[in-house]
Amino acid sequence: MYDVEQTNPVGITRTVVRSRPDHFVPATADGEVHSMRVRDVHKSFGSTHILRGMNLDFADNAITTILGPSGTGKSVLIKHLVGLLAPDRGDILIFGQDIWKISEAERRELRKKFGVLFQDGALFGSMNVYDNTAFPLRKHTGMREPEIRELVMERLSEVGLEAAVKKFPSEVSGGMRKRAGFARALVMNPDIVLFDEPDSGLDPVRTSLLNDLILQMHQEHKGTYMVVTHDIRTARKVSDYVGLIWKGQVVHYGEAEAAFASDDPFVRQFLSGESAGPLGMD
Ligand SMILES: Nc1ncnc2c1ncn2[C@@H]1O[C@H](COP(=O)(O)OP(=O)(O)O)[C@@H](O)[C@H]1O
Ligand SMILES: [Mg+2]
Structure with missing residues (x-):
């Protein structure tokens, strides 16, 4: 884990924590509360292990895009964040509160901090x-x-x-x-807005207009936005940060610009949508 000063498009500079998937990220030494933290979260449906030790500290007051193939658990992740699904193991921390260690009434209260745009x-x-x-x-x-x-x-x-x-x-x-x-x-x-594939079912022009709207509303209202998509163009347009989900884990999280310029073959294949590379169909 490392802290970094980050100025978002709205001009707010703050310290954000960046994590790597192989790290378990402890609470920050300064006691700063982050809006969303996912800690070693596992979830299975029957014998199918969907979330397999997911770790992610979302950058506050920024737009994070989460990319991943369909069926990898992106919508399942959203349901965990808003407290609609409980993890089998691991913690979901919203503004420092572990949403499954509080009462149902407190959880309902916490949900008011979220705006969700379902698919x-x-x-x-x-x-x-x-x-x-x-x-x-x-x-x-x-x-x-x-x-x-x-x-x-x-x-x-x-x-x-x-x-x-x-x-x-x-x-x-x-x-x-x-x-x-x-x-x-x-x-x-809401302090946090989650978008589940806002671009699904829209033609490229409408997708582009909706993406403009997301950027505009983020400038206007601020907050921590998470946009789940599998559209690389959406990711290029709206992201401050990019998270890549693969096989139930966050395999990359970092600044969008760096991700799109990365020469890591894994990240490159992911963000270019090419079939040749380290990612297979299995
Ligand atoms: N409530 C549920 N019960 C059983 N299986 C589920 C449930 N929700 C999701 N799944 C399964 O979990 C996997 C991931 O789903 P989902 O998060 O919707 O994928 P995506 O990344 O496309 O959003 C899928 O195989 C889906 O069938
Ligand atoms: Mg989905």
Whole structure:
């Protein structure tokens, strides 16, 4: 583990901890609390070992892209981070709290720090775009409707959906559903935002627009963002940091620029999507 001064695109300089997968990373000596830490996490479903000793300290206030082939456990990792799945072994630390060593009530409280954009947007089909976006506020806060309205309209206009408030998910395009999901993920002003393949099912132009939106919203609202993708272009565009998942472990984590310039054959093959190299199909 080593500490490094890092200035993010918003101009905030802070010390972040960088880890290598072969290291078990202890708490920092300065006692600084990091938003998300994954410690030696294992998870099996039946006899299939999915997460196999995963270690990752996310850089705070930065966008980390997690890349990995499909079926490697990226969505499973997201569910662990938000406390929807419990690890068989290992720890998930959110702002220094081990989410499986606290009460259910505390865990529910901790979940409010997260905004999650699930793969399909996960909107409620029976609610229009406005009500979908208002849902977390109505559920988790005592806010009154006028206050809710102000926040919801602000978020929806940021994602360019103010004209679609009355539309139901089935009446809008895939790209608009993603944007609505994004507005809903941000409406509670979360410290951490997790995106599960925001680019899936979108054409290259819409993917590019959504990536712009991710960057823009990160500048605006800050926070620790994790973007799961298997699209190298998305990773190139939005990442401050890149994590590579292979066979249930984080095999590389570091600054995006360095990762994309790396001459490590493993990292190169991963980030170029080439079939020749040390990575096989097994
Ligand atoms: N709740 C579950 N029960 C059983 N198997 C699961 C469950 N969730 C995920 N899996 C399996 O774990 C593996 C990793 O899944 P996932 O995290 O969704 O992959 P991806 O990296 O594509 O997001 C897959 O083989 C999937 O079938
Ligand atoms: Mg997935």
